[in-house]
Amino acid sequence: MAEAIPRVSSQTDLTTGPYGKLPVLARELKNPDEHKISPLEEMRINVDKVPIIHLWMAQGQAEVFGAELSTDRIYTFLKGSKISIWSWTGCTIMIEGKPKILKTKDSRVTTIHFNFHNCLEQHREVAVKNDVVGPRILVLGNANSGRSVFCRLLLNYAARMRGDDRRNPIFVDLDFIQPDLAVPGTIACCQFDRPTDPMFDYYYYRKFVLPYGYLNTDPETNPNSESNLELLHSQIRKLGAVIEKKFDNDRRARHSGAIINCFSVVKEYSYSHIFVIAKAFRVNFIVVLGNKWMVDELQNHPSRQDLEPDLQVISMPKAQDIVESTQEERRLHREARIRHNIYGHPLRSPKHRPFKHEVEFSDILLCKLGNPAINKALLPENVDLVRVKTAAYPLQLKEVNYLVDHILYITNVDTAEKVASEGSVIGYLLVKGVTASAQSKKLTLLSNFETLPKKVLLTSAIQLKDS
Structure with missing residues (x-):
């Protein structure tokens, strides 16, 4: 017996919820502040003191983690959101609300990440020509190294390709502790057929999810938390087999390859996980963010000889001045993933009740x-x-x-x-x-x-x- 409390109908006004009526037109913004972003400049927004902000790009071109902003739309972000707006040519942003804003002109890291995307495109062109699987990239890093943002950047740049060069890479989210695709305690994948929506992230993508059920990887690092390494490795291999079958049946996915976000690695305890993942997904690029010591360890590790012969281990700088997430913020992120899957997204269905x-x-x-x-x-x-x-x-x-x-x-x-x-x-x-x-x-x-x-x-x- 199911009791709706209450049920959403086709007449429900989804624009009215706990945050009031969301603005749709620029003229509906109330006393917005104007912010100009110069060419090759980044503006970081941390919504920490106010419950909600509304953002409109009035002029120019800009992107959020590789996804283009539109001048025809008002973007709404809730408390806890951390947004990075990058512009190649300069733009004008109008913001209603008082978030914390930091501007930086250090374009070196963003340029390096974009150049890496161009290198991957060269490999994808070879994959199209020879009808083989495109590049498969495993992204590693410690907590707060920017793994999720880096993966999202590469996925959005690939999905923005048009015409015959349109890409549909597979995104694999193995971070069952701080997931982006599903709820904590699961690993998941989805095919990227369009860039992410800056407001909803991965909410609208169809996902394939496998259960794990725990929030720990190594008993040595957290003996009070239950884990099951055999189960974790078994599910990783199972997900790798599912993606191999997808590559066999989908030409565009095969040529586009896969981008794999690993969970946070903790020194030598995580090497067994890394090589299980690399072997299950037949990885040919391992990208380590902001940890040159780990690059040296992986390059000289004896287990590397069991992996793909063309495997490259690459050191990639992480974004500068990253605002590190506190334990409380990480807990709220996990709870948000659960609520999105049971209560619905608060901006998409604010009146929804399970x-x-x-x-x-x-x-x-x-x-x-x-x-x-x-x-x-x-x-x-x-x-x-x-x-x-x-x-x-x-x-x-x-x-x-x-x-x-x-x-x-x-x-x-x-x-x-x-x-x-x-x-x-x-x-x-x-x-x-x-x-x-x-x-x-x-x-x-x-x-x-x-x-x-x-x-x-x-x-x-x-x-x-x-x-």
């Missing part, structure tokens, strides 16, 4: 993916440890009381046995209550689905403690 489901425990199959605590010494000799740690096994009601405020993944399969081999994520649920009595055993769930499409659900360590 459906409330009262589900009998017997009507669903609630499973846990992988068993990270299993001891190999306790298993029979002929049992594969990796298969045990990556299989899904059903849970009993007495084991799920802790799931209140946790996220569940809706899978596309009908049995627990198929989760490891065929399972992918098609939706998300937020657990709001667990009721166990002699008369009924129910879960109270929130979802953007009016009816649950499948009954096999996976638990996760991801939480959203909503008010």
Whole structure:
């Protein structure tokens, strides 16, 4: 039984929400401030003190992370947004609101990143000529190194190509801790057929999502947080196989290649992850942002001989004066990804409320993916440890009381046995209550689905403690 609270209808005015009526025309801006950006100058905007700002490019040309701004549109950004506006020729920007603004004329880093895009285009032209797979780039870096922005820049520049040179690269987001494509605890990919919308990022792209369920990569670095390295590596290899099949069937994607955003690497603990990723996706470019020491380590690592023979490890400077995200900002980013997938984007559907489901425990199959605590010494000799740690096994009601405020993944399969081999994520649920009595055993769930499409659900360590 689903209860809409309330349901969005075709008559709902989506321009009116908690932020009031959003401006559509330039004349609707109230006392905007004028900002001029000179040629080869960057303006960084940090919306930290005000709840919302409205931006209009009145004159000239500019781009946000490689996506062009239009003079025919008002852009709205909410608190917590960090925007970088770059102009090659100069422009005039009108801003309603009082964000923190920093201008810089250091065009060296942006020019280097754009030149790298041009180098990738040369490889794509060779791929078109020989009908082979284009460049596959793995982007590495520490936290706050600008990996997500660099990936977005390369993707937008590629998607802006027109005519016969139009590119549709695959974006692979392996950063399950601070994801851009899906919710935390998942890895995902999407085909880039158009530049991102500066307001909505990747919200409108069709995504293929695989579950992981944790927020940790290495027990040594965070022993109090649960992780499952066998499961993580298995899902990475599975995603690599999916993309290989996509390349076989899609000529434009094959020639455009892939751009892979890795999770934050932590010294030597992450090298096993890096080489698993590079081998699964047959990477031929590893780009390291702002860490020359890691470049030297990767170039001389003995495992490199198992990778593609044309692999190049490249040191790339990161953008200067990056505003580092605090732990609180990173937590809010994760929560925003969850809310976008359950409540909808606040600017796209500000009146949207999820459906409330009262589900009998017997009507669903609630499973846990992988068993990270299993001891190999306790298993029979002929049992594969990796298969045990990556299989899904059903849970009993007495084991799920802790799931209140946790996220569940809706899978596309009908049995627990198929989760490891065929399972992918098609939706998300937020657990709001667990009721166990002699008369009924129910879960109270929130979802953007009016009816649950499948009954096999996976638990996760991801939480959203909503008010």
